[in-house]
Amino acid sequence: xxxxxxDTGPARGAGLLWLCAVAAALLLLVLNLFHGELNQDEGWxxxxxxxxxxGQQPYADFAFxxxxxxxxxxxxxxxxxxxxxxxxxxxVTAGLGVLACLAAVRLARRIGGGGAAPLWCFMLxxxxxxxxxHFTMVKTYALCALLLTSGFLWLTYRRARWGRGALLxxxxxxxxxxxxxxxxxxxxxxxxxxxxxxxGRDRAGLSAPGCVRAAWFGGGAAAGLAAAFGPVLLRAPDGxxxxxxxxxxxxxxxxxxxxxAYKAGFVSRVVQAYxxxxxxxxxxxxLPRGGxxxxxxxxxxxxxxxxxxxxxxxxxxxxxxAPFPYDDYQVIVYPLxxxxxxxxxxxxxxxxxxFGVRDVRLCAVVFVLCLAAAFSSPINQAWFVAGxxxxxxxxxxxxxxxQLREAARFVTLIVPEGEPLLTxxxxxxxxxxxxxxxxMELGPFCYFPGLTREEAEAxxxxxxxxxxxxxxxxxxxxxxxxxxxFAIRAPAIDRVPExxxxxxxxxxxxxxxxxxxFENFGQGRTAxxxxxxxxxx
Numbered sequence: 181x182x183x184x185x186x187d188t189g190p191a192r193g194a195g196l197l198w199l200c201a202v203a204a205a206l207l208l209l210v211l212n213l214f215h216g217e218l219n220q221d222e223g224w225x226x227x228x229x230x231x232x233x234x235g236q237q238p239y240a241d242f243a244f245x246x247x248x249x250x251x252x253x254x255x256x257x258x259x260x261x262x263x264x265x266x267x268x269x270x271x272v273t274a275g276l277g278v279l280a281c282l283a284a285v286r287l288a289r290r291i292g293g294g295g296a297a298p299l300w301c302f303m304l305x306x307x308x309x310x311x312x313x314h315f316t317m318v319k320t321y322a323l324c325a326l327l328l329t330s331g332f333l334w335l336t337y338r339r340a341r342w343g344r345g346a347l348l349x350x351x352x353x354x355x356x357x358x359x360x361x362x363x364x365x366x367x368x369x370x371x372x373x374x375x376x377x378x379x380g381r382d383r384a385g386l387s388a389p390g391c392v393r394a395a396w397f398g399g400g401a402a403a404g405l406a407a408a409f410g411p412v413l414l415r416a417p418d419g420x421x422x423x424x425x426x427x428x429x430x431x432x433x434x435x436x437x438x439x440x441a442y443k444a445g446f447v448s449r450v451v452q453a454y455x456x457x458x459x460x461x462x463x464x465x466x467l468p469r470g471g472x473x474x475x476x477x478x479x480x481x482x483x484x485x486x487x488x489x490x491x492x493x494x495x496x497x498x499x500x501x502a503p504f505p506y507d508d509y510q511v512i513v514y515p516l517x518x519x520x521x522x523x524x525x526x527x528x529x530x531x532x533x534x535f536g537v538r539d540v541r542l543c544a545v546v547f548v549l550c551l552a553a554a555f556s557s558p559i560n561q562a563w564f565v566a567g568x569x570x571x572x573x574x575x576x577x578x579x580x581x582x583q584l585r586e587a588a589r590f591v592t593l594i595v596p597e598g599e600p601l602l603t604x605x606x607x608x609x610x611x612x613x614x615x616x617x618x619x620m621e622l623g624p625f626c627y628f629p630g631l632t633r634e635e636a637e638a639x640x641x642x643x644x645x646x647x648x649x650x651x652x653x654x655x656x657x658x659x660x661x662x663x664x665x666f667a668i669r670a671p672a673i674d675r676v677p678e679x680x681x682x683x684x685x686x687x688x689x690x691x692x693x694x695x696x697x698f699e700n701f702g703q704g705r706t707a708x709x710x711x712x713x714x715x716x717x
Contacts, residue, residue: 223606229254239419277315351400359408663706691717
């Protein structure tokens with residue numbers, strides 16, 4: 181009897197840890213979804229999905245700067261967005277984030293052989309407030325992470341009887357991830373070379389079985405890329421090239437020192453966001469290896485986990501080369517890192533055969549560390565505190581979503597259905613169910629003063645002449661302008677000169693009269709001013 185109780189003790193402890201981790205993850209998901217700050221990208225991503233659902237194509241009918249899969253995927257979410265606005269888009273994004281977590285847990289189980297590996301992966305991935313911040317925000321991250329992780333999960337079935345089909349699917353999913361966010365393309369050559377040169381061998385070198393696997397994987401990747409990019413390249417090759425490549429490579433850093441400072445900041449913020457996981461990784465790498473690696477022991481554990489590390493490193497290196505490397509870029513590869521770390525932990529002295537008492541205790545310690553890191557994150561403060569006023573911390577009167585809904589309700593009172601709203605805060609137009617004038621689909625990033633009129637028209641954006649003409653002649657019955665309005669010059673993403681910006685504001689105020697102002701609105705908490713067009717304006 182005592183022996184039976186001793187055997188069931190670790191299982192009960194593991195079950196309790198799973199329950200606590202799932203509860204913590206759901207709490208972080210809900211808090212980020214409803215209390216998370218608004219982001220300008222959410223608006224134009226959702227707007228692109230709505231336009232795609234109506235039969236338009238990104239790059240050809242409106243400007244878009246991410247892969248076509250993003251717009252097509254969120255076209256499927258159009259009913260939720262039309263009914264619930266930005267919150268509907270966030271619910272869809274959160275669902276994709278949950279699926280990405282489940283795929284990563286399954287990947288850890290496949291590679292690590294069960295035991296504690298799935299729990300390690302879930303704790304590190306899902307009990308992380310930063311990850312849920314970007315798994316609920318409407319951006320490319322949740323969708324790309326799901327596709328990328330699913331691709332590597334299919335890759336683990338390459339030795340099954342239907343292994344060639346699994347390799348094809350792995351290639352397709354990774355290609356779709358690259359067609360969602362272009363930096364994910366770095367995993368394609370890494371995975372192909374790994375299959376050809378390393379997979380199933382004790383030392384590097386080409387092998388016939390490996391080359392066959394790489395060929396099947398490459399065939400799936402080619403099919404996925406052709407399906408994603410073929411239609412847009414045939415219809416609007418210049419617009420696609422501009423949105424997918426030229427726009428991203430034309431940004432400026434301001435010199436070598438500035439570039440180094442941006443990259444150092446990127447590394448610093450990534451370490452802060454994923455501090456616990458990186459600490460566990462270092463501990464697992466430097467501790468001596470032990471036995472009991474379970475079904476995933478030996479070459480397969482080392483091979484597949486190392487592939488995940490290489491893939492994450494390749495994407496990270498690509499992000500680091502960007503002129504402005506943002507830390508949230510790493511969200512797409514973090515599930516791969518968590519699965520790899522979980523398998524590394526399962527192969528070190530952290531682990532004993534099965535799921536023993538030591539596993540439960542160590543998992544409990546790491547769970548507490550994950551909770552502490554989530555609790556101490558500066559993200560949480562923004563949920564409830566409206567910035568700092570000298571020595572005081574005033575609490576929010578409304579969540580960002582509630583304030584957006586209030587502003588949208590006011591807009592619907594003065595803009596009839598079917599009429600456009602002159603705004604660069606596209607999430608306001610989405611929430612109000614209103615269109616924006618043609619050329620403004622990218623929101624604050626739609627102004628390209630360096631383009632000629634022909635280039636701006638072909639790429640569906642605004643140069644200086646087109647913007648001036650729009651402000652002077654737009655039939656929009658109302659305008660909603662914030663601190664983001666006329667503030668950014670693309671593609672350099674620098675400030676519009678103040679004299680030029682004041683000119684644009686004067687043109688608006690010459691035709692529109694101020695009705696209401698919303699303080700601390702949207703991303704950056706700037707003032708939102710809502711104007712109505714004057715008679716004869």
